[in-house]
Amino acid sequence: MQIKMNEIGRSMVEMLGILAVIGVLSVGGIIGYKFAMNKYIANETMYELNIRATDISQRMEKLISINHAGEIDMEMGPVMRMGYPITARMSPQYTDYFEIFISDVPTEICKLLLQSQWQAPYSIFIGITEYEASIDICSQAEKVELAYEFYKDITLNASEVPEDKGHKIRRCNYDTECACATCEDGLCVSICPEKSECVKSYDDPRLFVCCKKENVVGNYCCASVTADGKCCSANNKCCPPDKPMQDKNGNCYSCTTTSVIVTPTGECSICPNRFLVDNGWAQKGCGAPCPTEKPLRQYDGTCFTCDTTSSVNVAHDYSACNVCMETGERVRSDKWCKKACPIDKPMMDTGGTCQNCEYVGLVPLSAIPQGKTCNDLCPNREEQGSYCVLKSCPTEKPMEDKNGGCHACDETAVILVPNNDCSACENRFLVDNGWAQKGCGAPCPTEKPLRQYDGACFTCDTTSSVNVAHDYSACNVCMETGERVRSDKWCKKACTGDTPMMDTGGKCQSCEYNGVVPLSAIPQGKTCSGLCPNREEQGTNCVLKTCPAEKPLEDKNGGCHACDETAVIIVPNNDCSACENRFLVDNGWGQKGCGAPCSEEKPLRQYDGTCFDCNTPTSVNVVQDYSACDVCPNRMMSGKFCERMSCLPGTFAGSDGICYKCNISTDIDVSTDTSQCDLCMNSRELQGTKCVWIGS
Numbered sequence: 001m002q003i004k005m006n007e008i009g010r011s012m013v014e015m016l017g018i019l020a021v022i023g024v025l026s027v028g029g030i031i032g033y034k035f036a037m038n039k040y041i042a043n044e045t046m047y048e049l050n051i052r053a054t055d056i057s058q059r060m061e062k063l064i065s066i067n068h069a070g071e072i073d074m075e076m077g078p079v080m081r082m083g084y085p086i087t088a089r090m091s092p093q094y095t096d097y098f099e100i101f102i103s104d105v106p107t108e109i110c111k112l113l114l115q116s117q118w119q120a121p122y123s124i125f126i127g128i129t130e131y132e133a134s135i136d137i138c139s140q141a142e143k144v145e146l147a148y149e150f151y152k153d154i155t156l157n158a159s160e161v162p163e164d165k166g167h168k169i170r171r172c173n174y175d176t177e178c179a180c181a182t183c184e185d186g187l188c189v190s191i192c193p194e195k196s197e198c199v200k201s202y203d204d205p206r207l208f209v210c211c212k213k214e215n216v217v218g219n220y221c222c223a224s225v226t227a228d229g230k231c232c233s234a235n236n237k238c239c240p241p242d243k244p245m246q247d248k249n250g251n252c253y254s255c256t257t258t259s260v261i262v263t264p265t266g267e268c269s270i271c272p273n274r275f276l277v278d279n280g281w282a283q284k285g286c287g288a289p290c291p292t293e294k295p296l297r298q299y300d301g302t303c304f305t306c307d308t309t310s311s312v313n314v315a316h317d318y319s320a321c322n323v324c325m326e327t328g329e330r331v332r333s334d335k336w337c338k339k340a341c342p343i344d345k346p347m348m349d350t351g352g353t354c355q356n357c358e359y360v361g362l363v364p365l366s367a368i369p370q371g372k373t374c375n376d377l378c379p380n381r382e383e384q385g386s387y388c389v390l391k392s393c394p395t396e397k398p399m400e401d402k403n404g405g406c407h408a409c410d411e412t413a414v415i416l417v418p419n420n421d422c423s424a425c426e427n428r429f430l431v432d433n434g435w436a437q438k439g440c441g442a443p444c445p446t447e448k449p450l451r452q453y454d455g456a457c458f459t460c461d462t463t464s465s466v467n468v469a470h471d472y473s474a475c476n477v478c479m480e481t482g483e484r485v486r487s488d489k490w491c492k493k494a495c496t497g498d499t500p501m502m503d504t505g506g507k508c509q510s511c512e513y514n515g516v517v518p519l520s521a522i523p524q525g526k527t528c529s530g531l532c533p534n535r536e537e538q539g540t541n542c543v544l545k546t547c548p549a550e551k552p553l554e555d556k557n558g559g560c561h562a563c564d565e566t567a568v569i570i571v572p573n574n575d576c577s578a579c580e581n582r583f584l585v586d587n588g589w590g591q592k593g594c595g596a597p598c599s600e601e602k603p604l605r606q607y608d609g610t611c612f613d614c615n616t617p618t619s620v621n622v623v624q625d626y627s628a629c630d631v632c633p634n635r636m637m638s639g640k641f642c643e644r645m646s647c648l649p650g651t652f653a654g655s656d657g658i659c660y661k662c663n664i665s666t667d668i669d670v671s672t673d674t675s676q677c678d679l680c681m682n683s684r685e686l687q688g689t690k691c692v693w694i695g696s
Helices: 012-065 107-115 135-140 319-325 473-479 674-680
Strands: 086-090 097-106 123-126 143-151 181-184 187-190 196-201 208-212 275-278 284-287 330-333 336-339 381-384 387-390 429-432 438-441 484-487 490-493 535-538 541-544 583-586 592-595 635-638 641-644 651-653 659-661 684-687 690-693
Touching: 012 086, 012 097, 012 107, 012 143, 097 107, 107 135, 107 143, 123 135, 319 330, 319 336, 473 484, 473 490, 651 674, 674 684, 674 690
Parallel strands: none
Antiparallel strands: 086 097, 097 143, 123 143, 181 187, 196 208, 275 284, 330 336, 381 387, 429 438, 484 490, 535 541, 583 592, 635 641, 651 659, 684 690
């Protein structure tokens, strides 16, 4: 018996075939959609780039006329509609050019942008590689930076830019304004030989150098170039064009690397999208801009979202915080970019702590969220200078300082107030805080009567010196007991024992001390001669009655000096007879004094007693004592200065300005005047910029 079976539907093989066809069509559709989306993004980016370039082009003549340099303001904002960061700057090399940089561009978008065949740019770079024909340079990394260079008139394409308006001419006033050129008739004239071009140094991108064309990679001059196109530095560290940035150890990085890179020279311009930041270890490094989704950059290059709960240390790069301040989410507090305060404590004090509206301290206006005012947040507060302060101080803290902060009357610190008015607190009085400012001080308690300039109080027997600035009355209360004395702005513990005298520097000295002791440093109830019988009062000082034999010269204040001291000594009655080797000179300040002779090696004496050799290249001020200049036959007077003339016969001048004898065996640099070597033609010859000894 035969059983017949009728199958209805598709077989397994047929179904698998159908699914395969659907899968291929789906993949093709996805690929097609992705390409269409990339094409849309590229077209939108190109459209916006053209608008931005046109805007800058229209402003170029004004920027050039005001000698504008550096970054150009992007009036449409720092981020493109498609999310790519964008910056612009004047060309650092050529006056009539500007540059636009687009960062974080994916490889496929980069290729589509290059394929657009846009004629406006003079040149396009990916990293340090110039685009010529191959779009494969976009494959240097997953995301790249495109650098577009434009002539000021973008309606002209590269082939139409006049030769005299191109890369050969830059307007100038001085040679220093020209790269690889001199300034002639207001224009930079190149000094580079043929088969070379003016480009940045790869070792130090701050410098432009004349470079052999075979050593040029992108817009940089390499010490050498490897067979596979790597650019090598002077220390033979070589990097490929897609990773041009070297760190201090010679490692190579792409411009899109997110971490901070510490370069040997601290220079970041080899990657236009990078800028100098502090990497957090007392080192400066090259940081990369933060992505759109994490725009808040910490000082070490770490990126955060605006709504991060932690405080972000931006050091003093306040612009890093600005991007999140615009939304009102964050505020600045010294070096911190902090989350804005909550409604119940809307005010941030100078320490970064959130406070309620009744807070009596200072709130800096920089910590008020953008779009808000001091009075918006707290109706009981108002702006005063750069702070948000209470409109009136509360009863328990009635004294208002000059910034608007409120203080209690029993605070110990000196309070700087407007108009020096201390009347808000009956117990306070006007004092000098030691910084050329008057303030309201509080009295010290009986057990600590000695008040320092900043309001701190001490006992009379404290071992430390107390700075009373110039409020000498603060020291008087302890001087009455003989425990302390005054020494300039200090209230010091009185000297005792075998060193009873305090000198002008506040040090205790013995009675034999030959310097000056101010009478103000003598304890009350004591006299100069009472402390030291060998001393006497002279004017406002306590001095030796007779100078000792080893220091016989007495100055006008009673101090004693040795005859061989080099400084000019001002003496009474212009009498220098106590030292046979000294004579009357003018010290340059309208005073006569006793000067000492100079040595044979350094016979030239300046007005203040300093001695020089005759060959010193500097001008020596002898005031009106022309005889001081006569000791040097190679010098002459010019006004009050003894100036060096040409070198004497048998000598020649080095580039350091010093005259050297012809028979000196050392090689001397004469780069500033190589003809100097001709003065010693029988014993020296010029080799390069050195005058070399060859014997006689």
